[in-house]
Amino acid sequence: MAALGREAGADLGDKGVLPVGAGEAPQDIKTAAYTHRQPSPSLGDAILRKPMVIEIIEKKFEYLRKEKTLNLYGTVVFGTTASFSGMLANFIFRYCFKVKHDALKTYASLTTLPFLSTIIGYKLLVTDALYSGNINQENCVLRSSLVGIVCGVLYPTGLAFSKNGRLAVKYHTVPLPPKGRVLSYWMMLCQREIKGMLIPLVFQTAYGILNGMQHYAIFESTFEKSVHEE
Template sequence: MAALGRAAGSQLGDVSVVPVGAGEAPKDTQMTTYTHGQPVSSVEDAKFRRPMVTEIMEKKFEYLRKENKSLNIYGSLFYGTTAGFSGMLANFIFRYCFKVKHDTLKTYASLTTLPFLSTVVTYKLFVTDALYSGNISQENCVVRSTLVGLVCGVLYPSALAFSKNGRLAVKHHTVPLPPKGKVLFHWLLLCQREVKAMAVPLILQMLIGIFNGLQHYAVFEGTLEKTVHED
């Protein structure tokens, strides 16, 4: 019995002396930590990568604006100049129809300046800024450019010349006053033949709008491809 006790004690002593396998448990722990840590690092990388991509895109668009600055300025100025000439023609037509001879310089100055400024500002807001923000396609760019020419280069100066010279006609009694309830119809009857001449700037503004939109988009696309290849 004593021998059996000593043998059992020696076996227990051996078991207690032998250290726990320190290699395997840490390995398992390390592997678990690595596999669980991998998705976290990818999520963090995505979080850091997103603002970097946004910053790169903003730098590219800023570069495009600087590269095409001359095109933006000259294209808008040319478009605005044609709108100014359209305003002058509309003013001439309605002054002739209403037989107005007063405030010549004042009406010509406003009918030239206001369509010019409205065309330049509207083209920048609805075409140039939208193009460099990447929100419009080629077809949309052409349509917007054409609409800017029609609205700001034909309709707006025609309505402005009609209202200004109509007021002068009423003020100075250069034409018979219209009957009550038929004011607009009366004025349109007075200038229905002459107003057909506004078809010339209408067609001109449409052609310029299509050409300007196509050219602007082509230069933008070419510069964008150039920056992508350089990167």
């Protein structure tokens, strides 16, 4: 019987007839081959989404570039108005103290220092706070107006008062004040002309409010557009 089985198997092998299941590949091999031939859906989605991501990034950069340009323009104008306020304060106190010396030196400092202090103060108190998300619209407007008042009016007024007061003492252009009453004496000497500083005070306050409102509106619109694009 064993001999007959071996002979039958040999005859089947010689005739090219294979047993059932001998020519079929295992199930896991077929699955792997099928998976290898099919394209990955996640890869296709990534290829399709890549241009969209690049477009969104480009739009964000465009929004930020426009925002920075507008904000820089408003800040520079704000600093320029502070420079004009410093020039007016210097003119008033030079007239009050009858100072005619070192005109270029005083005008240069009274133009440059208020300009720089306004830009730096606005960046620290308003711009950086907006990007960090720590202030709302009311606080933004309040801080902007305070920068205009302090850096654009009070600081140049005090600077012009001290510089020209020292020049008046140095060159004896006005009578020396009594001891212990220097500040009150000089204030009485300039009390009429110093009222002219109310003009830049009102202007800097109003411009600070408008600049703060505009800056916050630009920031809010840019943020909403960037979120909408995402």
